[in-house]
Amino acid sequence: MFKTMLALASAVVGVSTLAAPLLADGEQFLPALVYRTGPYAPNGIPFADGVADYWTLVNERDGGINGVKIVHEECETQYATDKGVECYERLKGKGPTGAGYVSPLSTGITFALTEKVPGDKIPLLTTGYGRSDSRDGSVFAWNFIAMGSYWTAADIAIQHIAKELGGFDKLKDKKVTLVYHDSPYGKEPIPALELLAKHYGFIYKGVPVTHPGLEQKSQWLSIRQDRPDYVLLWGWGVMNSTSIIEAAAVGYPRDKMIGVWWSGAEPDVTPAGENAAGYKALMLQHPAGKFAVHADLEKYVVSKGKSVAHDNFAQVLYNRGLINSMIGVEAIRTAQGKYGNKPLTGEQIRWGFEHLNLTAERIKELGFEGMIKPLKFTCQDHQGADQARLHQWDGKAWKIISDYYTAEENLLAPMVKETAAKYAKDKGITPRDCSNQS
Amino acid sequence: MVAFGQFMEVLIGGLLAGVLYSLVALGFVLIFKASGVFNFAQGAMVLLAGLALVRALDFLVSHAMPMWSAVTLGLLFAAAVMAITAWLIERFALGPLVNQDALTLFMATIGVTFVLEGASQMLFGSDVYPLRLYPTDAWFLFEGTFPGGILVNQLDVLGGLIAGVLVAGLAAFFQWTKTGRALRAVADDHAAAQSVGIPIAWIWFVVWLVAGLVALVAATVWGTKLGVQFSITFLALKALPVLIIGGFTSVPGAIIGGLLIGAGEKLAEAYLGPYIGGGIEYWFAYVLALVVLLGRPQGLFGERIIERI
Numbered sequence: 001m002f003k004t005m006l007a008l009a010s011a012v013v014g015v016s017t018l019a020a021p022l023l024a025d026g027e028q029f030l031p032a033l034v035y036r037t038g039p040y041a042p043n044g045i046p047f048a049d050g051v052a053d054y055w056t057l058v059n060e061r062d063g064g065i066n067g068v069k070i071v072h073e074e075c076e077t078q079y080a081t082d083k084g085v086e087c088y089e090r091l092k093g094k095g096p097t098g099a100g101y102v103s104p105l106s107t108g109i110t111f112a113l114t115e116k117v118p119g120d121k122i123p124l125l126t127t128g129y130g131r132s133d134s135r136d137g138s139v140f141a142w143n144f145i146a147m148g149s150y151w152t153a154a155d156i157a158i159q160h161i162a163k164e165l166g167g168f169d170k171l172k173d174k175k176v177t178l179v180y181h182d183s184p185y186g187k188e189p190i191p192a193l194e195l196l197a198k199h200y201g202f203i204y205k206g207v208p209v210t211h212p213g214l215e216q217k218s219q220w221l222s223i224r225q226d227r228p229d230y231v232l233l234w235g236w237g238v239m240n241s242t243s244i245i246e247a248a249a250v251g252y253p254r255d256k257m258i259g260v261w262w263s264g265a266e267p268d269v270t271p272a273g274e275n276a277a278g279y280k281a282l283m284l285q286h287p288a289g290k291f292a293v294h295a296d297l298e299k300y301v302v303s304k305g306k307s308v309a310h311d312n313f314a315q316v317l318y319n320r321g322l323i324n325s326m327i328g329v330e331a332i333r334t335a336q337g338k339y340g341n342k343p344l345t346g347e348q349i350r351w352g353f354e355h356l357n358l359t360a361e362r363i364k365e366l367g368f369e370g371m372i373k374p375l376k377f378t379c380q381d382h383q384g385a386d387q388a389r390l391h392q393w394d395g396k397a398w399k400i401i402s403d404y405y406t407a408e409e410n411l412l413a414p415m416v417k418e419t420a421a422k423y424a425k426d427k428g429i430t431p432r433d434c435s436n437q438s
Numbered sequence: 439m440v441a442f443g444q445f446m447e448v449l450i451g452g453l454l455a456g457v458l459y460s461l462v463a464l465g466f467v468l469i470f471k472a473s474g475v476f477n478f479a480q481g482a483m484v485l486l487a488g489l490a491l492v493r494a495l496d497f498l499v500s501h502a503m504p505m506w507s508a509v510t511l512g513l514l515f516a517a518a519v520m521a522i523t524a525w526l527i528e529r530f531a532l533g534p535l536v537n538q539d540a541l542t543l544f545m546a547t548i549g550v551t552f553v554l555e556g557a558s559q560m561l562f563g564s565d566v567y568p569l570r571l572y573p574t575d576a577w578f579l580f581e582g583t584f585p586g587g588i589l590v591n592q593l594d595v596l597g598g599l600i601a602g603v604l605v606a607g608l609a610a611f612f613q614w615t616k617t618g619r620a621l622r623a624v625a626d627d628h629a630a631a632q633s634v635g636i637p638i639a640w641i642w643f644v645v646w647l648v649a650g651l652v653a654l655v656a657a658t659v660w661g662t663k664l665g666v667q668f669s670i671t672f673l674a675l676k677a678l679p680v681l682i683i684g685g686f687t688s689v690p691g692a693i694i695g696g697l698l699i700g701a702g703e704k705l706a707e708a709y710l711g712p713y714i715g716g717g718i719e720y721w722f723a724y725v726l727a728l729v730v731l732l733g734r735p736q737g738l739f740g741e742r743i744i745e746r747i
Contacts, residue, residue, distance in 0.1 A: 037556070039669040041564040182717040208717035212669045215676070217451050218707035218719060224589065225444050238669040241566065245663070249576050249591050271566045271665030275574075311565075 027071045028064070028332060028343045029095020030055065033087050033104040038078035039212045040237040042267040046312035047105055048074070050321020053297055053307050058329055060300040065332050066341040071095065077109065079237075084109030085116075092120055097343045101125050101328055101353070107185035110143075117142040122346035123331070123353050127324045128153075128261055128284040132188055136420035137354065137382040138431040144353050144382045146327050147375060150185075150260065151192035151415065152407035153282055154232070156388045157258050158196050159405050160280075161230050172201035175228035179219060179235070179243055182208040186234045189260070193232075195415060213239025220246035233259040233281075240268035241276075248275035255280060261388065265316035269393045277395035282388045286323060286371040288316045288398050293326075293367030316398065319371065326366060327375070331356045353377055354437075356384070373404065379434035443584030448708045449701055454594035456680070456700020457601045458663075461656040463677040463684070463692040464604060465649040470686045471612070472621035472645040474540055474628075475532070478547040481674025482554035483650055486523060488657030488666035489562035491516035492569050509571070513654070520650030523554070528643045536638055537628050555671060564668065569661035572596050597659045601693060604655060608689050611648075621645055625687075679727035685740020694738060702726045 032051055035044035055070045064070060073094065075087035084104050092099045101123040104110055110130040117124045124143045126134070132151040134143035161176065162168045178193055180186030190206055197204035205228065207219050213235060220243075223231065231252065233243050240263045247257060255278040259268065264281020266288070272279075294314055301307045312318045335344050335352025344352075358375040375384040386407040391398040424431050462484060469477040494515040498508035531546050573596070578587030612618040624631040624641050632638050660670050676699075684695025703719040703726070711718050736742050 037559055037564060037668070039667075039672065041559070041668060042566045045564060206716070208715070210717045210720040212672055214664060214669055214672055215455065215719070217455050218448060218704040218711075219716075221444075221448055221451055221589070221704075222708055224447075224586070238566070238664060238667060242664055245574070249574070250589060251576070267566050271568045271667070273568055273570065 025096045026343065027069045027095065028100055029097070030070055030072045030328070031088070031091035031094070031099045031102055032072050032074045033077050033084055033091075033102065033106075033109065034074045035077050035079045035105070036074075037076060038080075040079040043237055043262075043265065043317060044079065044105065046265070046267075046309070046315050046317035047321040047324070049307075049309040049312055050318040050323075051103070051325045052321075053301055053309055053318075054293075054322045054325035054329070056301050056306050057293075057297055060304065060306065061296055065329055066336050068332075068336070068341055068343060070329075077104065077106065079106050079108075081106070081108040081112050085112050088113055088116065092122060095343065097345045098122070100332060100344065100346060100349050103127070103324055103328065105129070107131075107188060108183060111184050114140070114143060120346070121350070123350045125324065125328055125331075125353070127320065127327060129185065132192070133416050133419040133423060135381065135383040135416050136431075137377070137379050138434050139420040139424045139429055140382060141432060142350060144327075144331075144377060144384075146377075146383065147284055147323075147372070147385050148261070148388055148407075149383060150188040150234075151412050152383075152386045153260050153388065154189040154192040155196060155407045155412060156405040157232055157260070157282060158193075158200065158202075159408070160258065160390055160402060162200070163402075168200055174202045174230070175205065175226065176202050176230050176232065177205045177207055177223060177226065177228040178232045179207045179209060179216075179223075180233075181213065181235050181239055182210050185236060185262075189232075189234060191415065191419075192412065195411065199411060209235065209239055209243070211239075212237060213242050216242055216246045220250045220252070223247075223252060224250040229256065231257045233257055233263045235259070235263050235268075237267075241271035244269065244272040244276050244279055248272065254278035255392070258282065258390070264391065264398070266312075266398075267317075274395055276393050278392065280390055280392045280401065283316075283391050283400070284320060284323075285373060285385070285388060285404070286316075286319050286368075287389075287391060287400055288314060288319060290314045291367060291370050292364075293322060293371075296367055297322075323368065323372060326368060327356070327358070330358060330362075330366070354379055354382075358384075379432065379437040443580075443586075443588060444708075445705075446584075447588045448704050450588060450590055451594070452701040452704030453697050454591065454598055454700070455704060456696035456698065457598040457693065458594065458656075458659060458696075459673070459676045459680050459699060460692045460696030461597065461601050461604070461652070461659060462673045463680040463696060464601070464608065464689065465652045465656070466677060466681050467684075467686060467689055467692045468608065468649045468652060469645055470625075471689070472625050473532075473543075473642055474625045475543040475547060476540070476686070477649065478544065478674070479527075479551040479554055480649065480653065480677065481671040482551045482558070483520070483523070483653035484657050484660065484673060485666075485668060485671045486554050486558040487516050487520055487650065487654035488569070488661045488670060489558050489567070490519040491654065491657060492567040492661060492666045493562045495569070496567065516654050516657075517651060520654055521647050524643055524646035524650050527646050528639060532642060533639055536632075555668070559668065566665045566667040567661075568665045569658070571658050572662045574662065593659070593663055600655060600659060601696075604652065605689050605693055608648075608652075612689070617641070617644055676723070679723040681737070682727035683730045683737055685737025687741045688737070688739035691737060691739030699723045699726060 034048035077084040103125045127146040132149035134140035259281035261282045261284040269276035331352040339348045377384045387404045390402040392401045465480040494512040573592045581587035680695040684691030703723045706722040707719040
């Protein structure tokens with residue numbers, strides 16, 4: 001509570017860092033770019049709580065990562081790119097070895113930091129968001145878009161629609177409308193959807209919604225008139241719940257709406273009340289609810305009064321925050337295998353990310369069995385996995401409604417390669433030869 | 439006939455949406471009319487009023503209080519919070535700045551905005567809090583004439599009625615009450631009003647209280663529409679072009695401005711947007727406002743100020 005109050009009070013004066021920790025030489029410093037205030041706070045808070053609670057768990061249960069304690073410091077970005085960059089600049093040099101990695105939970109901030117992290121030699125972990133072409137590790141050596149990109153999300157959403165319709169051939173001439181946040185985040189799936197529309201023969205239409213998305217009447221009246229077969233929702237914050245409310249107002253069936261995994265959490269549906277029942281969304285593999293890791297959290301963190309979570313414990317975005325931190329911690333642990341059990345630099349941790357191999361056994365040991373599938377980064381593949389499921393809001397809780405889908409890489413991989421190559425050319429980057437990387 | 443039905447649907451939806459903007463714009467007009475201050479904090483006041491109401495409601499309902507009494511007590515609590523806020527603003531932010539120029543007072547309200555945004559989230563939380571005070575279903579009119587009918591949202595219509603009642607009440611207050619006339623005198627000249635015995639501290643408290651209560655009414659409508667959350671502070675930006683068009687000093691102007699902005703931006707989004715990429719309604723409202731500024735700088739219903747040089 002005190003931390004939240006500090007965050008809110010300091011947000012009054014703009015960018016701020018909170019509860020600056022005392023740093024010792026033997027500790028690993030990790031920055032946390034969060035948004036606990038502002039228009040996107042309802043979604044930012046549970047994620048930030050999950051991130052912080054997992055780091056606390058590692059310290060309390062294990063005594064740190066192989067004995068190296070984690071020290072973190074939060075900086076409030078309010079989801080604004082300028083503030084995010086300012087936070088990054090403020091925190092990147094802290095601790096005995098600087099920031100271990102950075103995870104901004106914003107595609108806009110990710111786009112900006114993608115230009116900076118190669119120079120600062122700090123890995124950029126973007127679990128389920130960011131540049132889709134950053135999967136290509138030969139060009140984006142410092143980005144790790146773990147578990148899924150917006151292009152894989154678009155493909156899996158279309159796969160699910162095809163399944164509901166009875167086959168890919170049934171997609172032909174169907175209307176699929178994308179209602180998207182008019183920002184780098186919302187625009188990211190458009191190239192993939194255009195490609196998929198061409199491939200499968202469905203009619204794609206994009207409907208932008210201006211930040212923050214309070215007023216969408218004209219967009220939904222046009223949808224009422226256009227009567228698309230499916231609506232894909234690529235929103236964030238208030239835009240998601242407003243879309244569902246407006247869909248209900250114009251009588252668009254909620255079970256024909258599929259949100260991306262950033263449009264499928266509790267804050268997105270609860271404001272719409274019973275109108276949200278039937279709404280579907282992609283899962284970044286994991287659901288809401290408690291798993292083995294939550295028992296450890298309750299034992300070592302919550303019961304000791306060290307959790308920052310409140311009502312959001314085990315909610316969708318809280319769990320995603322846990323996974324984000326777990327991937328980062330395991331990358332550091334992997335790097336320690338090469339560089340020793342001590343605080344590591346960002347460059348050393350980047351090696352850890354690139355050699356991270358989370359097998360099913362390891363995931364079970366960590367208490368995440370049932371939440372995610374195996375994940376393996378390589379020099380070439382900085383995404384590590386390309387699977388997702390869907391869940392549906394029944395009015396009270398999310399229910400899983402599908403098995404895992406795997407993105408159709410035969411379609412997407414050439415686009416990743418092509419756009420990454422263009423980025424490399426524009427920026428004067430010589431792609432790494434991953435065949436000789438160890 | 440189908441195209442005409444669609445046009446009417448967008449037009450009616452836009453007009454009603456515009457009236458909801460007017461609910462927020464009214465708070466601006468009140469304070470400007472009564473004190474000459476452009477109150478940048480009106481959006482934050484809507485947030486504070488909404489959070490106070492919804493959190494009190496949640497607390498009372500969770501303690502098994504019947505809904506009607508919980509709503510009554512919740513509204514009283516939120517009104518009390520707005521009264522305390524009005525007193526604090528007058529006592530510590532604006533009171534010490536009496537007789538300062540308008541820009542200084544405007545800057546003070548920017549400070550008040552950030553304090554209110556931070557304090558309201560600190561006291562009442564940063565989540566999304568659903569509010570269910572009014573019906574949100576839609577009517578489908580003229581289904582026999584137009585295929586699918588013309589969609590009209592019940593909440594929007596109710597918001598229009600509430601705005602109408604507010605405008606009538608406020609117009610009567612300014613025209614026929616002693617306090618209302620004193621408010622207008624203070625707006626003209628702080629020092630002159632003080633010199634004839636008008637208690638400026640009391641007058642400013644009253645006007646900020648009334649603006650706070652208008653914010654509470656706006657919060658009940660917008661909170662039902664979107665849930666009470668930080669984003670409703672952005673309504674201030676939707677109200678600004680409404681004010682420019684209607685005039686900063688006209689209560690009926692806030693309604694007319696709202697109607698023009700609402701209809702204009704929705705029609706532009708629906709019929710112009712597809713040709714230029716969409717997502718235009720946010721800035722198109724300001725285009726309309728700029729057009730009015732070029733022809734009538736004081737707005738359609740604002741007072742024309744002539745100063746001797």
